[in-house]
Structures are given as structure tokens and as C-alpha cells.
Amino acid sequence: MAENRRGLGRGLSALLGEAEEGTVRSEPGRPAGEGAREIPIELIRRNPDQPRRRFDEAELAELEASIRASGVLQPILLRPAKGADGEYEIVAGERRWRAAQRAGLTAIPALVRQIADGQAFEMAIVENVQRADLNAMEEARAYSALMERLQYTQEQAAAAVGKSRSHVANTLRLLQLPAAVQDHVLEGRLTAGHARAILSAADPDAVAAQVMARGLSVREAEALARPRSDAPKKASGPKKAKDADTAALEADLEDVLGMSVDITDNGGAGEVRIRYATLEQLDEICRRLTRV
Known part of the structure; x- marks a missing residue:
């Protein structure tokens, strides 16, 4: 393939x-x-x-x-x-x-x-998907069209466009969003990161409206979308702000993985937490960590 x-x-x-x-x-x-x-x-x-x-x-x-x-x-x-x-x-x-x-x-x-026709269709998608600025919603719809029209599996679609299967699977999940939220992503009012966070919400439309109205970050959108029973306990003291280098590293890792990343550093020792939302994302983490 x-x-x-x-x-x-x-x-x-x-x-x-x-x-x-x-x-x-x-x-x-x-x-x-x-x-x-x-x-x-x-x-x-x-x-x-x-x-x-x-x-x-x-x-x-x-x-x-x-x-x-x-x-x-x-x-x-x-x-x-x-x-x-x-x-x-x-x-x-x-x-x-x-x-x-x-x-x-x-x-x-x-x-x-x-x-x-089939080759022209695939070429058009390959050219656009390989450009970094393609909107995530357009990308998701392109994968869906490629799979439907050419009867491709996710694996075959990923191979055709030079992406990992988990990337294709995670991008296709955006199509599960309500039509109004998809339009927000398509028009650039919500980022792909916000859209992925909203996916887990019980009421994606309401969460999307709050995210846009309040200008929330992806992390804040995740907290808003998270079920109450899954909400983290309040810390006893004020949370220490992360330095710019740590925050930038988190952002870089999130861009590469397409998942939420949290780095805690205490004088050179700490932990990295990667939050996955699907088994496909877990599979991608394992694949990357075991790659030789």
C-alpha cells in the first residue's frame, strides 16, 4: 500500500x-x-x-x-x-x-x-491534503469522499494521501459534529483542536457557542466538554503557571499528535500526560512509542 x-x-x-x-x-x-x-x-x-x-x-x-x-x-x-x-x-x-x-x-x-476520473479525483485530494493550510473540515470531507467514491478503507485512504491511518480516523471523527459546529470549523471560527475537544460534549452546539463567545482555549474547551463526573478535583492551592518553553513544547506535541498533552516539570523531573479520546488514538500513541 x-x-x-x-x-x-x-x-x-x-x-x-x-x-x-x-x-x-x-x-x-x-x-x-x-x-x-x-x-x-x-x-x-x-x-x-x-x-x-x-x-x-x-x-x-x-x-x-x-x-x-x-x-x-x-x-x-x-x-x-x-x-x-x-x-x-x-x-x-x-x-x-x-x-x-x-x-x-x-x-x-x-x-x-x-x-x-478516479485518478483525477485522487490527485486533487492528494494535492490539497498535503498542503498544511487545508481546513480540517475540508480535509475530513475529502477523506470521506475518497473512501466513498473509490471504495477505500481508512488504511487505503491514508496510504493514498501519505498520512497515518490514525490521523485519517481522527480527522474523520469531525464529521460526527453537528452541522452547525462543522460550519464553524469550516469558516475558521473554531480550530480543529477545539472541534476535537467538543466531540466529547453532551451538547456540542452549546459548548461551541460558549467557546466562541468567551474565546476559550482548547484546554478550556476540553474542560467545558468534560462530563461533571470526570471533572478534576480542585487543587488546594493556586496552580503554578507554566513557563513559556513548557507551554510551547506542549503545543508542539499537540500539533504533532492531534491529542491533548500536559507536561509537569519540577526542576528537570516530571511527567508527560497524553489524553486520548479513541482507541485509534491509543493505537497511534503505541505505534509511535514502539517505532524502531
Whole structure:
């Protein structure tokens, strides 16, 4: 399975990198099976299966400025559009296409390939999931669509996108949230960390509303979502504030693991607590700790 994933990655990288080794030439008459060529922007359509629904305005503006200054440095990947002779559908590179339009370009360098529906769908998801800024809700929906459309298991989906099975499983859990909470995550009003904390709440909608209204941290959201019987006992004295280095280390570990991490340090000795919410997360902890 890992070999299949690497094979897809190499194929996508090779397609997107073909023109980087040479000069991108404007030759509208070149056949679709050859190198990069200029394609009129009005002949290009977005991919309806594109997992990304939101495009950050600041990032688009930055890319637009770069294109105005230096042009499109990396060609986008297209395939002939079905039912529209002479038109093309984006497989990878919608951000560049959008920014090129905003920059006033009438054509954009592109590689045109004959790509089957299933492979095009998988390529679009791989390109987006491997970008760090993909919204967690979009990522969850992309995994779900990949599994449903291509009949993939979680293991196969993870291999296709180059992620661990536990990461895919934990991201898919976000789809268990109520639709309104999912929208908050999708629109950036709640982070993925907040969403995972809210998952365990008896009333996710109410907890989400409080988190947003009060500007609560992920840790505070976890405490709010935790059942009363599971609430920790109050300490007899005031809790000692953690130093910045310890807090930063906790945040780094939480980003890597996707789980809550608590570090207690007393002069160089202490403990690290990792709070898991599912057996998949426990499995991931064990896998990481026993990795040779």
C-alpha cells in the first residue's frame, strides 16, 4: 500500500515538475500529450470535486502579486473537459488559476493529460491534503469522499494521501459534529483542536457557542466538554503557571499528535500526560512509542 502511495506521489510530482526542467513555451497548438503550454484562461473550468471550498483572501492576494511580478512559475495540471470540446478541467492548481485571473492574465501555463476520473479525483485530494493550510473540515470531507467514491478503507485512504491511518480516523471523527459546529470549523471560527475537544460534549452546539463567545482555549474547551463526573478535583492551592518553553513544547506535541498533552516539570523531573479520546488514538500513541 505504501508503494502505491509513493507511486502516486511520484506520478503527480513528475507531472507537475515536467516544465520546471525546461522553459515553459507559449505554443497553443501543441498536442495534449506533450510539455507545458499556454492555455487561455476562459477555456479552463474548476474541478467540481475540488476538496477545498475556501481560499484564503490574503494568500490569493500574495500569489496574485507574485504572478504580476514573475508570472506563473509552475504550470497547472489539466485534463480535457468532458462534454465540452476544446475546454479543460483543473486537476491540480486551482489557486494559481484563480490568482492568474485576478492578475489579469489571459492564458496560463499548463500540462494537459488524459487522466481517468478516479485518478483525477485522487490527485486533487492528494494535492490539497498535503498542503498544511487545508481546513480540517475540508480535509475530513475529502477523506470521506475518497473512501466513498473509490471504495477505500481508512488504511487505503491514508496510504493514498501519505498520512497515518490514525490521523485519517481522527480527522474523520469531525464529521460526527453537528452541522452547525462543522460550519464553524469550516469558516475558521473554531480550530480543529477545539472541534476535537467538543466531540466529547453532551451538547456540542452549546459548548461551541460558549467557546466562541468567551474565546476559550482548547484546554478550556476540553474542560467545558468534560462530563461533571470526570471533572478534576480542585487543587488546594493556586496552580503554578507554566513557563513559556513548557507551554510551547506542549503545543508542539499537540500539533504533532492531534491529542491533548500536559507536561509537569519540577526542576528537570516530571511527567508527560497524553489524553486520548479513541482507541485509534491509543493505537497511534503505541505505534509511535514502539517505532524502531
